Amino acid sequence: MTIEPPAHGEKESITGHYVGVEIEGVKHRVYYEEAGPEDGIPLLCQHTAGNHGHEWRHLLADEEITEHFRVIAYDLPHHGKSVPPTTEEWWTEDYTLTETTFAESIVSIADALELEDPVYMGSSIGGNIILQLGDWHPDRFRALIGLECGTHSPGYYLDWFHHPQVNIAEVSAYACWGLMAPHGPEAARRETMHLYEQGSTGLFRGDLYYYSVDHDYRNKLDQVDPECPVYVMNGEYDFATDPDDARAVAEGVGEMASAIEMTNIGHFPMSENPELFNAYIKVVLDEIRGEDVTIPERLTPEKVGVSVPEATTE
Amino acid sequence: MSDTELGSHEWWEQYKETVNTDKEMKVRGHDRFNTNFFVEIDDDRFLIEMHGGEVETIVPNPGVNQEWSFGVRGSKQAWEEFVQELPPAHNNEIIASNYRTAVRGEDGHLELQGNNKRIFQNLRPFQRALDLMRVAHNT
Numbered sequence: 001m002t003i004e005p006p007a008h009g010e011k012e013s014i015t016g017h018y019v020g021v022e023i024e025g026v027k028h029r030v031y032y033e034e035a036g037p038e039d040g041i042p043l044l045c046q047h048t049a050g051n052h053g054h055e056w057r058h059l060l061a062d063e064e065i066t067e068h069f070r071v072i073a074y075d076l077p078h079h080g081k082s083v084p085p086t087t088e089e090w091w092t093e094d095y096t097l098t099e100t101t102f103a104e105s106i107v108s109i110a111d112a113l114e115l116e117d118p119v120y121m122g123s124s125i126g127g128n129i130i131l132q133l134g135d136w137h138p139d140r141f142r143a144l145i146g147l148e149c150g151t152h153s154p155g156y157y158l159d160w161f162h163h164p165q166v167n168i169a170e171v172s173a174y175a176c177w178g179l180m181a182p183h184g185p186e187a188a189r190r191e192t193m194h195l196y197e198q199g200s201t202g203l204f205r206g207d208l209y210y211y212s213v214d215h216d217y218r219n220k221l222d223q224v225d226p227e228c229p230v231y232v233m234n235g236e237y238d239f240a241t242d243p244d245d246a247r248a249v250a251e252g253v254g255e256m257a258s259a260i261e262m263t264n265i266g267h268f269p270m271s272e273n274p275e276l277f278n279a280y281i282k283v284v285l286d287e288i289r290g291e292d293v294t295i296p297e298r299l300t301p302e303k304v305g306v307s308v309p310e311a312t313t314e
Numbered sequence: 315m316s317d318t319e320l321g322s323h324e325w326w327e328q329y330k331e332t333v334n335t336d337k338e339m340k341v342r343g344h345d346r347f348n349t350n351f352f353v354e355i356d357d358d359r360f361l362i363e364m365h366g367g368e369v370e371t372i373v374p375n376p377g378v379n380q381e382w383s384f385g386v387r388g389s390k391q392a393w394e395e396f397v398q399e400l401p402p403a404h405n406n407e408i409i410a411s412n413y414r415t416a417v418r419g420e421d422g423h424l425e426l427q428g429n430n431k432r433i434f435q436n437l438r439p440f441q442r443a444l445d446l447m448r449v450a451h452n453t
Contacts, residue, residue: 155416167438175409309400
């Protein structure tokens with residue numbers, strides 16, 4: 001795969017659509033992009049806080065993945081091209097994402113798209129929510145993949161993210177700069193920041209209410225008892241939810257869960273280093289579609305045949 | 315530059331030149347990054363005076379006659395990790411390193427000090443100025 005744009009005049013096979021989705025009694029117009037065969041295994045992809053589905057563009061463009069999977073990346077309501085609901089006076093209150101609304105949004109989108117046994121995958125807020133999905137909807141998914149997932153992820157619900165005297169766009173992005181490993185292509189890491197700078201004021205902070213406040217499974221991981229395999233995959237450079245946190249989640253969930261450490265990558269694996277992440281996730285996706293594979297507890301670039309930069313000085 | 319001791323006079327001279335010729339500092343701070351911050355390496359404190367997006371002066375061991383907006387402190391080992399060409403996880407950037415100190419309560423990382431509002435108002439040029447310590451160190 002490559003992060004380069006297509007040749008002049010060449011069209012990518014990704015298509016975009018809008019679908020009506022009713023979430024907790026409110027009608028929404030949800031945007032999603034998809035690639036892959038209609039009868040492929042649905043792979044539903046959730047973006048990170050304050051961002052949108054474009055973070056998944058390199059997964060959508062990977063033909064080795066879309067050969068088997070119907071990859072679907074949506075924008076959660078209020079994000080990207082999924083505008084706020086026209087029936088609500090959303091501008092009169094701070095946008096706040098709760099664990100209930102978040103989980104119901106994901107299941108409602110899967111229902112609206114009539115997805116049968118979908119695989120769910122998400123990162124950051126999208127990684128944490130596998131615990132609520134496994135807890136509240138134990139039979140809805142074929143597999144749950146939580147990237148950058150923890151039982152609790154405090155410290156990011158900050159008032160500076162909607163302060164009138166702070167550059168919200170720039171701060172929302174670059175407060176996340178160090179969540180990425182320096183090994184990814186700079187163009188990919190800068191693009192991740194570029195996507196972050198597109199969120200509306202208060203969106204990032206509102207999602208972080210879920211991330212750092214409402215999400216707390218420290219004393220109730222035993223409630224998470226899904227009927228499907230659970231993969232908890234955290235990046236070495238993710239300072240908020242590190243590989244030890246992934247192992248704690250997997251241990252707490254029990255025999256259906258496995259923790260996988262991803263080295264040389266951080267909190268936005270799919271967009272900060274698409275080549276390395278796609279190689280990492282293919283091992284897991286191979287197992288989900290029934291291939292006889294052994295998934296290492298610690299994925300390294302060497303194990304998946306991807307080269308990463310090395311220091312040139314001592 | 316790798317042969318020059320981190321925090322020495324020669325090191326800071328190279329740092330000043332690196333910041334003042336950095337194209338991204340011009341884009342992120344424009345000519346409005348006018349503040350000062352300190353960098354504390356073990357017990358040695360250096361006050362970086364920014365004016366118009368450039369390093370104007372670097373004052374070693376600022377005393378009671380000086381004031382500052384914010385700063386970063388940490389052990390020499392943490393800073394030496396921070397300035398590595400490929401820094402290790404969690405000492406690779408200031409927000410990362412401060413998170414492990416402030417939220418996780420871990421040792422061996424950097425810690426933000428001073429006025430939080432000023433930090434977030436100047437986050438991008440301040441963060442770039444710190445990242446340029448790595449560039450200067452490995453030039």
